[in-house]
Amino acid sequence: MSGTPLDKIRNIGITAHIDAGKTTTTERILYYTGVSHKIGEVHDGNTTTDYMDQERERGITITSAAVTCEWKNHRINIIDTPGHIDFNIEVNRSLRVLDGAVFIIEGVAGVQPQSETNWRLADRYNVPRVIFINKLDRTGADFYRAFATLKEKLDIVALPLQLPIGIEDQFVGVIDLVEMKAIVWEGGELGAKFHDEAIPADLLEKAKEHRQILLDTALAVDDAGMEEYFDKGDVSVETLKRAIKTGTISGAFRPVLCGTAFKNKGVQPLLDAVLDYLPSPVDVPGIKVAAEEGEEEGDHQRRIKADPKAPFAGLAFKIINDKYGTLTFVRVYAGTLKSGDSVLNTTKGHKERIGRMFQMHADKRAEIKEVIAGDIAAFVGLKDTGTGDTLAAAEDPVILERMAFPVPVIDIS
Numbered sequence: 001m002s003g004t005p006l007d008k009i010r011n012i013g014i015t016a017h018i019d020a021g022k023t024t025t026t027e028r029i030l031y032y033t034g035v036s037h038k039i040g041e042v043h044d045g046n047t048t049t050d051y052m053d054q055e056r057e058r059g060i061t062i063t064s065a066a067v068t069c070e071w072k073n074h075r076i077n078i079i080d081t082p083g084h085i086d087f088n089i090e091v092n093r094s095l096r097v098l099d100g101a102v103f104i105i106e107g108v109a110g111v112q113p114q115s116e117t118n119w120r121l122a123d124r125y126n127v128p129r130v131i132f133i134n135k136l137d138r139t140g141a142d143f144y145r146a147f148a149t150l151k152e153k154l155d156i157v158a159l160p161l162q163l164p165i166g167i168e169d170q171f172v173g174v175i176d177l178v179e180m181k182a183i184v185w186e187g188g189e190l191g192a193k194f195h196d197e198a199i200p201a202d203l204l205e206k207a208k209e210h211r212q213i214l215l216d217t218a219l220a221v222d223d224a225g226m227e228e229y230f231d232k233g234d235v236s237v238e239t240l241k242r243a244i245k246t247g248t249i250s251g252a253f254r255p256v257l258c259g260t261a262f263k264n265k266g267v268q269p270l271l272d273a274v275l276d277y278l279p280s281p282v283d284v285p286g287i288k289v290a291a292e293e294g295e296e297e298g299d300h301q302r303r304i305k306a307d308p309k310a311p312f313a314g315l316a317f318k319i320i321n322d323k324y325g326t327l328t329f330v331r332v333y334a335g336t337l338k339s340g341d342s343v344l345n346t347t348k349g350h351k352e353r354i355g356r357m358f359q360m361h362a363d364k365r366a367e368i369k370e371v372i373a374g375d376i377a378a379f380v381g382l383k384d385t386g387t388g389d390t391l392a393a394a395e396d397p398v399i400l401e402r403m404a405f406p407v408p409v410i411d412i413s
């Protein structure tokens, strides 16, 4: 999918306390996006297993710095965000290059210490977030209790977009409060079908109550929806979705979804939420250019918007060595870069030539000939570019704000 319009790109991270289900959720996302992209519908249970086996053989690229997948005509780049406290600097770095994040918390324990740390880091970079309460199939899972920990521990306005239907081994699906319908999975294996149905009668009152909160909260941040609301006593799905997106991006509230990644329930609606509510590169303010000498850093610094026609500007955020050589992962903020082009490393002050360019998919690396503003690619051939270096067009370079990271606190006692 080269040539994906900018508004159809999502650069996201998935973050969680260790064991909350980041790996499982990422695997499922790659599975569902891979299946929908390559195979279409899965009719045969074996297709599923084969696909996963193949991935294992090739070494699942979810450990890669950034993996690209497609969902409903959008490209989602998933940037790896290390979950462990030791990688604090790496978490910082990845939070700089993504535009939105999925925060996974556990349905039994709720918000755990590492989720709190990562949450604060994401706050620092104003990363828009949706929250996924996972493991609702587990014994002891309680959506409402886990939900309450969001307010208690993170002090946020958490806004459910879904409610669970059943819990523990009776968890079958979710109520979608935006469209006021139930989404129910049959079976819990990969590729299991799901369908829409009416909201169960015993949950209807609760659903209406939460729908009202959703309307009041979301429309309050998007006045345009209010008019429609007063006219009809309700709003269209598009209006409500737009209002939720506005509030999600501004951080006015944090939408909450739920499910069980392991039992394959809830991941497809989560992917829909990534498209609906997390920003594209054109929805975000853009990266700051470096402060002039003697100038103090702050909000007054000029920002550059994602524009493929502007001079190239990018940031090397991760370097990995694998059997093919050194891969430099770059977030492109402005311009268009073609393989063979030369760029100026503005951190080191010298020119470098871009060799081949790739995007990493679950099961393959796809060579691309050009990469545009807003997207992410891995470059081969950069000899002297380090993590955190900024790159620019050789002529008239725009120098981006350097990636300065807080020094981690190392306890040597």
Ligand code: GDP
Residues within 6 Å of the ligand: 016, 017, 018, 019, 020, 021, 022, 023, 024, 025, 083, 134, 135, 136, 137, 138, 259, 260, 261, 262, 263
């Ligand atoms: P990570 O450390 O956040 O990447 O967590 P993993 O995805 O590796 O999951 C940790 C453990 O929890 C694994 O044994 C998973 O199989 C299990 N797990 C993940 N998601 C779920 C879920 O939805 N339900 C249940 N019961 N187990 C899950």
